[in-house]
Amino acid sequence: MKISGRTWPNSLLRWGFVAIATFPLLAGLVYAALYSVGLAGALSDGFTWRHWQALWAEGVLWQTLGFSLYIAVVSIALSWLGALWLVWLSRGRLQKGVLGYLLFLPLGIPAIAAAFFIFQWLGSTGWLSRLADQIGLIQQPQDFPNWVNDPFGIGILAAHILLALPFFTLLLANIYRQERLSALIVLGQTLGASTYQQVRRIVIPLLWQRSRPVVLVYLLFVLGSYEIPLLLGRSHPEMVSVFVIRKLQRFSLDTIPQGMAMAVLYVVLVLLALFLFYRKRRVI
Amino acid sequence: MSRSTQILLWGIGLTFVLPFVVLGLWSVADTWRYPAVLPDLTGDHWQRLVSGQSLLLTGLLRSVGIAVSIALVSTVLGFYISRAIAYHQHQRTWLFFAYWPCVIAPGILAGLVYIFFLRWGWAGSWGGVWLGHLLLALPYAVIVFHPFWTPQIRQYEQLAATLGASRIHIFSTVLFPMAKGMVLIGGFQTFLISWFEFGLTSLLGVGKVQTLPVLVYQYIQEANPYLAAVAALILMLPPAVVLWVNKRFLFTKLV
Numbered sequence: 001m002k003i004s005g006r007t008w009p010n011s012l013l014r015w016g017f018v019a020i021a022t023f024p025l026l027a028g029l030v031y032a033a034l035y036s037v038g039l040a041g042a043l044s045d046g047f048t049w050r051h052w053q054a055l056w057a058e059g060v061l062w063q064t065l066g067f068s069l070y071i072a073v074v075s076i077a078l079s080w081l082g083a084l085w086l087v088w089l090s091r092g093r094l095q096k097g098v099l100g101y102l103l104f105l106p107l108g109i110p111a112i113a114a115a116f117f118i119f120q121w122l123g124s125t126g127w128l129s130r131l132a133d134q135i136g137l138i139q140q141p142q143d144f145p146n147w148v149n150d151p152f153g154i155g156i157l158a159a160h161i162l163l164a165l166p167f168f169t170l171l172l173a174n175i176y177r178q179e180r181l182s183a184l185i186v187l188g189q190t191l192g193a194s195t196y197q198q199v200r201r202i203v204i205p206l207l208w209q210r211s212r213p214v215v216l217v218y219l220l221f222v223l224g225s226y227e228i229p230l231l232l233g234r235s236h237p238e239m240v241s242v243f244v245i246r247k248l249q250r251f252s253l254d255t256i257p258q259g260m261a262m263a264v265l266y267v268v269l270v271l272l273a274l275f276l277f278y279r280k281r282r283v284i
Numbered sequence: 285m286s287r288s289t290q291i292l293l294w295g296i297g298l299t300f301v302l303p304f305v306v307l308g309l310w311s312v313a314d315t316w317r318y319p320a321v322l323p324d325l326t327g328d329h330w331q332r333l334v335s336g337q338s339l340l341l342t343g344l345l346r347s348v349g350i351a352v353s354i355a356l357v358s359t360v361l362g363f364y365i366s367r368a369i370a371y372h373q374h375q376r377t378w379l380f381f382a383y384w385p386c387v388i389a390p391g392i393l394a395g396l397v398y399i400f401f402l403r404w405g406w407a408g409s410w411g412g413v414w415l416g417h418l419l420l421a422l423p424y425a426v427i428v429f430h431p432f433w434t435p436q437i438r439q440y441e442q443l444a445a446t447l448g449a450s451r452i453h454i455f456s457t458v459l460f461p462m463a464k465g466m467v468l469i470g471g472f473q474t475f476l477i478s479w480f481e482f483g484l485t486s487l488l489g490v491g492k493v494q495t496l497p498v499l500v501y502q503y504i505q506e507a508n509p510y511l512a513a514v515a516a517l518i519l520m521l522p523p524a525v526v527l528w529v530n531k532r533f534l535f536t537k538l539v
Contacts, residue, residue: 267392
């Protein structure tokens with residue numbers, strides 16, 4: 001007997017899935033696009049680029065997208081490089097014992113709790129500041145460096161790295177073992193490769209190639225993060241999600257089209273990135 | 285590994301315990317004024333959870349109810365849908381649809397569907413938030429279960445069918461026993477998606493559906509770090525317990 005995917009229950013399941021997972025998103029995207037050009041919504045008064053122009057003219061568009069991209073790229077780059085360093089130091093033997101358990105712990109921390117922890121840890125009255133006061137490094141909370149709600153997003157970066165570093169460490173350690181990198185490194189040594197050459201020519205290319213899809217997905221995840229920048233960020237510049245939700249939640253209906261415009265741009269960019277990557281690879 | 289490397293790795297490893305330590309201290313702090321490094325201790329905040337004097341107990345029950353039901357529904361549906369997708373000749377195209385909601389920020393996804401939820405009276409209701417969580421968890425379940433449907437599994441199905449097993453028999457005696465581990469992992473991870481969700485819940489719930497993550501934020505806004513820490517620790521408890529049982533539940537093999 002042949003098991004076919006083309007029976008009517010299977011077709012129903014597939015189309016039902018698209019109706020649940022994809023249709024609301026597509027319908028919302030079309031509605032948001034119409035809203036952003038004045039063709040839908042409570043205050044619609046005919047086609048206009050006014051809201052897009054307002055985003056563009058005030059520089060909000062590039063500042064918001066740029067800041068989001070900066071946070072995503074820097075936090076992922078630092079986490080990946082940190083993970084690479086840890087995996088190299090431990091030669092991939094990180095997943096067992098108590099140390100392995102400790103690495104798994106942050107995977108169960110929700111973003112809102114991570115943000116709250118960073119706030120209580122790095123804030124001007126946080127634990128580090130209290131320790132600095134006790135050992136006489138500072139005299140008052142204001143003397144402590146501004147790491148939360150700061151213009152460079154240091155608190156946001158710290159929270160993302162807290163969550164991403166252990167994740168990438170476990171991921172790279174997994175690949176290290178699967179690809180038998182230890183054996184390849186020994187081979188490299190036998191052929192006279194220096195430590196730098198081993199890392200540069202063997203370890204980094206292999207780990208990067210295998211982890212790239214996950215890095216991309218994580219990058220998109222950080223790009224759209226909400227709780228962490230909401231608690232640890234400033235009102236200007238904002239990350240995309242914070243900007244969009246703030247505009248949508250305001251009492252004034254005037255701000256909604258700008259939020260919709262930003263949401264449309266973000267979704268189109270993310271779906272485009274996904275499409276390009278998905279087309280190139282057999283499996284994500 | 286040299287001794288200095290081991291010390292360094294242990295130092296970094298112990299850093300990951302700090303969130304539990306700091307939030308744990310806040311949850312049992314009576315008063316913790318600057319510049320005290322350690323607080324005066326009290327059990328009052330946890331007692332308020334147990335006695336139901338705060339919103340915490342109802343928030344906890346609400347979160348458990350939503351997350352458990354989302355995990356059950358998305359796991360069962362995701363299992364069948366992933367099979368329907370995996371056995372189609374254009375499976376990659378179908379699977380592509382599953383990635384859409386997973387790569388878009390939940391808050392922005394909520395922003396896009398918000399108007400429909402408002403119009404149909406779902407915003408600010410349990411059902412609306414539940415449906416919003418399903419929009420995130422179901423595609424994720426499909427992605428998790430998709431790799432299970434290998435040609436070998438298909439051959440087992442064909443063999444069982446050839447030997448006269450009914451469709452129900454094939455699922456109950458062949459497929460589910462083989463997929464048990466993956467179903468448990470998928471179930472727990474979809475539970476976590478719903479359990480941790482904040483942006484979508486706060487927007488679609490319009491502040492009326494107060495799950496634990498929403499309460500953490502609310503307590504922070506009210507300058508009540510004590511109850512915020514209790515709520516945050518309750519959120520971190522299920523993953524920590526499950527981690528103790530089996531690490532695989534938190535870290536699926538991704539590559």
